[in-house]
Amino acid sequence: xxxxLAVALSGKTDTSPQLSTxxxxxxxxxxxxxxxxxxxxxxxxxxxxxxxxxxxxLTMLAxxxxxxRGIRYKxxxxxxxxxxxxxxxxxxxxxxxxxxxxxxxxxxxxVGVLSMPADANMDGLLGMNFLRHFQFFxxxxxxxxxxxxx
Numbered sequence: 244x245x246x247x248l249a250v251a252l253s254g255k256t257d258t259s260p261q262l263s264t265x266x267x268x269x270x271x272x273x274x275x276x277x278x279x280x281x282x283x284x285x286x287x288x289x290x291x292x293x294x295x296x297x298x299x300x301l302t303m304l305a306x307x308x309x310x311x312r313g314i315r316y317k318x319x320x321x322x323x324x325x326x327x328x329x330x331x332x333x334x335x336x337x338x339x340x341x342x343x344x345x346x347x348x349x350x351x352x353x354v355g356v357l358s359m360p361a362d363a364n365m366d367g368l369l370g371m372n373f374l375r376h377f378q379f380f381x382x383x384x385x386x387x388x389x390x391x392x393x
Contacts, residue, residue, distance in 0.1 A: 281344055301325070
């Protein structure tokens, strides 16, 4: 309703679909300072904890995630340079069969494989190559990630 009011007040006609927080799936987040963690499942296996990072173009996973049995992935055979807090780092790129967050899933998702800081208590970063498949909204008041299909 607020989006419709803003459009009406601006005098513009907006035909693009709006993300309705009542229609979007609400996925619980864990607050960590100014950041949010979400639970995900690679290849529908054991849960992992990912920091939501809208500044990361690629989802990143720690090497330990791949040491678990049953996580299906392919080595793309290539590596890329990733800019980290400690400077640029070259890391391999794998392709996950699937990555699932809540009921939302992306297939054949490229992920960088990079060690996370020991004190980070996370398995990786959820980047834009996953999130771009959805309209998304981080509801900071309710600590929910709301995803809906385009």
